[in-house]
Amino acid sequence: MSQEKTVYSKLRSMILNGAFDAGERLTELKVCEALGVSRTPVRAALLQLASQNLVIGQSNRGYTVRGITVEDVWGANVVRSVLEGAAAGMVAREGVDGDVRDTLEQSLKDYGQLARHVELSDDFLNNHSAANRVFHETIVSASKNESLFRSIETLAYMPVQINRVVFASDRDFAIQTVQSGLAEHQSVLAAMLSGDGMAAELLMRTHSQKALRGIEHVQGVLGLGPEYRQMPFHKFIGGLGISVVAAE
Amino acid sequence: MSQEKTVYSKLRSMILNGAFDAGERLTELKVCEALGVSRTPVRAALLQLASQNLVIGQSNRGYTVRGITVEDVWGANVVRSVLEGAAAGMVAREGVDGDVRDTLEQSLKDYGQLARHVELSDDFLNNHSAANRVFHETIVSASKNESLFRSIETLAYMPVQINRVVFASDRDFAIQTVQSGLAEHQSVLAAMLSGDGMAAELLMRTHSQKALRGIEHVQGVLGLGPEYRQMPFHKFIGGLGISVVAAE
DNA sequence: CCACCCTCGAATGTATACAAAGTATTCTGG
DNA sequence: CCAGAATACTTTGTATACATTCGAGGGTGG
Incomplete structure (x- = not known):
């Protein structure tokens, strides 16, 4: 929850600053490559971001970014x-x-x-x-x-x-x-x-x-x-x- | 997020119904044994429960259950x-x-x-x-x-x-x-x-x-x-x- | 006897391999 | 040429092994 927070924090910042388009599909692998870490911390970050409504998660179908207007x-x-x-x-x-x-x-x-x-x-x-x-x-x-x-x-x-x-x-x-x-x-x-x-x-x-x-x-x-x-x-x-x- | 929801759901229900004492330390392994799954889905469940304030997480120190009064x-x-x-x-x-x-x-x-x-x-x-x-x-x-x-x-x-x-x-x-x-x-x-x-x-x-x-x-x-x-x-x-x- | 440090252990953080599910593509039959 | 089904591929879900960090306990020196 601490070092992973860096992943979370970076990803969050990227989303808020428009690094991804609104509605864009956000695969775990894409984030992994973007941040240079494995899927585990990425999954944790995505879960948290979903609970904050910054990404939208669907069962077995990953996440899409929710553009903030x-x-x-x-x-x-x-x-x-x-x-x-x-x-x-x-x-x-x-x-x-x-x-x-x-x-x-x-x-x-x-x-x-x-x-x-x-x-x-x-x-x-x-x-x-x-x-x-x-x-x-x-x-x-x-x-x-x-x-x-x-x-x-x-x-x-x-x-x-x-x-x-x-x-x-x-x-x-x-x-x-x-x-x-x-x-x-x-x-x-x-x-x-x-x-x-x-x-x-x-x-x-x-x-x-x-x-x-x-x-x-x-x-x-x-x-x-x-x-x-x-x-x-x-x-x-x-x-x-x-x-x-x-x-x- | 779907099958893991079972883990999440079970754990959540256990906590709400007092299966754990308030303030009790909740190690991932303990939950794994209780539910018979590996640490990965348990971690996800705990993250979600933490975002709902049902457990309290600290960096590198795991979670404690927050008793609901x-x-x-x-x-x-x-x-x-x-x-x-x-x-x-x-x-x-x-x-x-x-x-x-x-x-x-x-x-x-x-x-x-x-x-x-x-x-x-x-x-x-x-x-x-x-x-x-x-x-x-x-x-x-x-x-x-x-x-x-x-x-x-x-x-x-x-x-x-x-x-x-x-x-x-x-x-x-x-x-x-x-x-x-x-x-x-x-x-x-x-x-x-x-x-x-x-x-x-x-x-x-x-x-x-x-x-x-x-x-x-x-x-x-x-x-x-x-x-x-x-x-x-x-x-x-x-x-x-x-x-x-x-x-x- | 107390304080400090060192070492050991337990639990979390991370990476990766494997399983399952869903989607897209292609091949076949009409 | 079109429709449907089977297959291959992409992506998520799960399990496990390894790394790291924090805390507890004991040992040593003052």
Whole structure:
């Protein structure tokens, strides 16, 4: 599960970046040759990718690659926002533990520091990403619902973290997103602390959906028509000169 | 992926029914001996089970079985209700297609027929289960969100369909559940047809959460104290003399 | 007596050979 | 020339042998 992860990881990256056509038959041998390993680790990788819906497996007939469109990424983000909203609502209703509150407030401080001078350096993007992740993951964990946690984690197998990509395309958009993000985090936390589950859920959901704005923004930058949602995601992102690097 | 599914299926069933202790180390060889097959299909099965969170895998250190508690099943149902609610809301906002509407109305008719005379026969339970499934799955499919669909599907790897089990324990409970279920399906559909996304979401979520009532009902029947949520689920269900048989 | 290191063992990771299943091609009969 | 069946080939499913890695246990030196 570790060294094989390299195989898995490479294959995954290849698929996400369009090394194979959508719907293309993916024989084990083809992958073996492409990666220079035997069938055993390839089979394991394909099984995992199938559980993430990146390839589609049929009994005794191997796998085909499932092309990821912009709409797929959009849809995954919608689901994520629904789940994160639910998590916030649950935490609000059950009450916020002291240490959870501390962690969230600390992440707000970090986030606030960053919001003061937005850069597009790798350092900044990493720090921003980290502070943002702490906030979101802390809330999900605090819901103490393993299925909820896992569902969101599984979604991350899709390329859901697109802000980082989008930021690179437009500094003003980055500044605006970071600053409004801070305000939204604050209002989510306030709602959770006041025990208002409904408000916390809606605020968190709305905030989470901001990722969709990033997609629309890229559409605008690239001047794409309304049919862009059917585009392969890697081509969409490729328009910015960036390749797809998803979590895990 | 087909014949190996037998291995997967057997192992899965064994785990859900408590053939192994929670936290027990599950070496490949042990499973090989138990099922009489070689390590290759066992590895595949374990990989899939790990993606379903039924076993926990660590790099180079094999797997341990993750005991499923009542709380786990509870939590999975909470997530399912959130997702199904979101699906209903999305469908309501985007408008209900004609064929979707037809399918839903037909399922309501079928459901209505069943609600008139509730039995506990296998036939009845199968029919009820089917009509119910059509309603829920049609809505989720109609949302046209692959991630949403897959997320719910993945949750089904947990034993989420508990009504069938619960019905067997109490005829009055079954009657009441079926009849209120019909009314709830009707109001969900009405909200969707009127385009009221918020109402549809809340009604569907509330309806979906009725599964949780089933769990509480079993608790009552068995006379368990509040600590029952930490019980292994198979023991909980075993109190009714029934073994765990989950979807797929 | 304790701490550190070394060695041994058990279990996973990988490669390959063989079996089974499915698909495509070809050959034969009408 | 076409239809159907048999055969050959491609590809997945399974079994097993070998390599690697991690952990446990014992032994040695301080």
